[in-house]
Amino acid sequence: MEPLFHPLTISLAERAALLVVAALLLTRVKAFRSILHHRATLKEKLIMVLIFSGISIYGTYLGIPYQDAIANSRVIGTVMSGLLAGPWVGAFTGVIAGIHRYSLGGFTALSCAVSTVTEGVLAGLVYHALRKKRDVTWQAALVVGFIAEWMQMGIILLFSRPFDQALDLVKTISIPMSLVNSLGIAIFMIIVGLVRTEEDRIGALQAQRTLRVADRTLSFLREGLTTEAAGSVAEEILRTTNVAAVAICDTKKVLAHVGIGSSHHLPGREIITNATREVLEKQEVKIAQTKEEIGCTEKNCTLRSAIIVPLLTKRGAVGVLKLYQDRTRKLSAVDLELVRGLGALISTQLQIAELEKQSRLLATAEIKALHAQINPHFLFNALNTIVSFIRFRPEKARELLIYLSDYFRRNLHDSGGFVTLAQEIEHIEAYVAIERARFDEKLKVHVEIESGVEQTIVPGLVLQPLVENAIKHGLLPKREGGSVSIRARRVQNSLELTVADDGIGMERDPFAPLTQTRERADRLSGIGLANVKGRLHSIYGPPYGIAIQSEKGNGTICTITLPLGGESVAQSVYRG
Incomplete structure (x- = not known):
């Protein structure tokens, strides 16, 4: 009875199995993984040429001599190099x-x-041909391997002489080689597919963990890399990952250390390890493989390895993130990619915190600059008014001086911060009292505050610029003067603040870009309104803010809408 498989088929299969094992080891090479993701550098492609050439040559040496030829599995390495890395490789x-x-x-x-x-x-x-649509499948690899082997048989018949000997060789080796080698190529590609699937699974898991950390730590880093923020972030990373310990440092000291070793890796201590200093200086990831590299002098400390990544902003490295493993588990490639992702995430959050801080400082500086420009004129006019009262009405002069000092005290204290609505109204009343003394019966102000909203927290100096704008640019240009109405009321879940006047109205949009033709007073008025709008937008976001209705000759209505119950959120986002 004849055997089911030709002896040559069995021998080739045994040798091809060795090449498949080599393929399995090949999947651990970094250059090979870069090839899988179509992002290999020229150097990595050259490395793959050498590796696949070695596999092909090894396949030749594993071949079986037959009739002054070699039945071999050289094609496995050659075909796989083309299927994975393209025609040049x-x-x-x-x-x-x-x-x-x-x-x-x-x-x-x-x-x-x-x-x-x-x-x-x-x-x-x-x-x-296939890479733009999809990766090469094992079925396609099987077909390519089969075609490649039969193409080799045709080339042997075309070039080898004597022809009879070549024909006899092809009859003997064609089926074993085409069968075994095409299956070997298909199995190789199956292994590659498993590697891709595993990397995708690991990547998805890493992304999930990173996003979970991002979601839970975003609020911690709003004030920058503080001790409290570092402790909260480190605790969250430790809960989310499978590491032994997590530490966060700034450029000088340890801010937080949680997990194993927290009894002696104490926050507040100066950085003493060369590895951390090296990461801060070179701004590159470093892996510490030994206890000595970690730099722990405690004899009983079980931490054995660490990955250290820099935390970067536009100013450079502002700290490091460390993930530790103990003697029971080694750091893996998954840990390395995870800590890279976490380092990038924290760096981004710190940059956002810096931008928010700069935005807050800019808004505060802008409103202080605005008052620095306007207040000298107001002070000059107020002092002239008080001087005119001193001789004939000294008590009134004394009252106006109290209002004036109160006005400037609140300006200095409240510029950019948060106050109660009652305090903002008191500030307005001090301003109005002085202006009323100047213009007497030409100026009338009505205040109507709904009961229960007086203690609502609002941004400081949010109403006063509107009242000032209404008086200076709405009422005073009118010979007979006019009135300003200030109202505050609840509207569903919002606080509605209204400043309305029956003055001359506005022709221009106060939020339009400044032009050289606009008068200085109009420019200052526009800055005041634009500042209020910008501050409200940065604190609360849409749909809250300021709306202005104005008609030439028929007055102006400014309406500010703020959220009720949003005071704590506002103060956490915007601190003057």
Whole structure:
């Protein structure tokens, strides 16, 4: 009874299995993983040419001598190089493996060398044709391997002489080689697919963990890299990951250390490890593989390895994040990618915190600059008014001086911060009392505050610029003067503040860009209104803010809408 498989088939299968094992080891090479993700550098592609050439040459040496030729699995390495890295890698791999085969001699030496190059190019062209749509599947690899082997048989018949000997060789080796090698290529590609799937799974898990940390730590870092923020972030990372300990440092000291070793890795201590200093200086990730590299002098400390990543902003490195493992578990590639992601996440949050801080400082500086420009004129007019009262109405002069001092005290104290609505109204009353003394019956002010909203927290100096604008630019240009109404009331879940006047109205949009033709007073008025609008937008966001209705000759109505119950949120976002 004849055996089910030709003995040559079994021998080739045994040798091809060794190449499959080599393929499994190959998946651990960094350059190979870069090839899988289509982001390999030229250097990494050259490395892959050498590796696949080695696999092809090894396949030749594993071959079985037969009739002055070699039945081998060289095609596995050559075809896989083309299928995974493209025609150039496939061609160069084929050239190296083909030259090696030609050097071994035999009547099929030239035909085998030519076919090896052709197989690499063929596989590379298949890669080029399929990569835009999808990765090469194991089924496609099986077909390519089968075609490559039969193409080799055709080249042997075309170039090898004597022809009868070549035909006899092809009859014997064609089926075993095409069957075993095409299956070997397919199995190789299955392994590659498993590696891709595993990397995708690990990547999804890492992304999930990173996003979870991001969601839970965003609020902690709003004030920057403080001790409290570092402690909260470190606790959250420790809960979310499988590391032994987490530490966060600034450029000088340890801010937080949670997990194993927290009894002696104490916050507040100066940085003493060279590894941390190196990361801060070079701004690159570093892996500490030993206890000595970690720099712990405690004999009983079980921490054995750490990954240290820099925390970067536009100012450079502002700190480091450390993830530790103990003697029971080694740091893995997953840990490395996770800590890279967390480091980038925290760095981004710190940059956002810096931008928010700069925005707050800018808003505060702008409103202080605005008052620095306006107040000298107001002070000059107020003092002239008080001087006119001193001789004939000294008590009134004394009262106005009290109002004036109160006005400037609140300006200095409240500029950019938060106050109660009652305090803001008191500030307005001090301002109005002085203006009323100047213009007497030409100015009337009505205040109507709904009961229960007096203690609502509002941004300081949010109403006073509107009242000032109404008086100076709405009422005083009118010979007979006019009135200003200030109202505050609840509207569902919002606080509605209204400043309305029956003055001359406005022709221009106060929020329009400044032009050289606008008068100075109008410019200052526009800055005041724009400042209020910008502050409200940065604190609360839409739909809250300021709306202005004005008609030439018919007055102006400014309406501010603020959220009720949003005081704590506002103060956490915007601190003057």
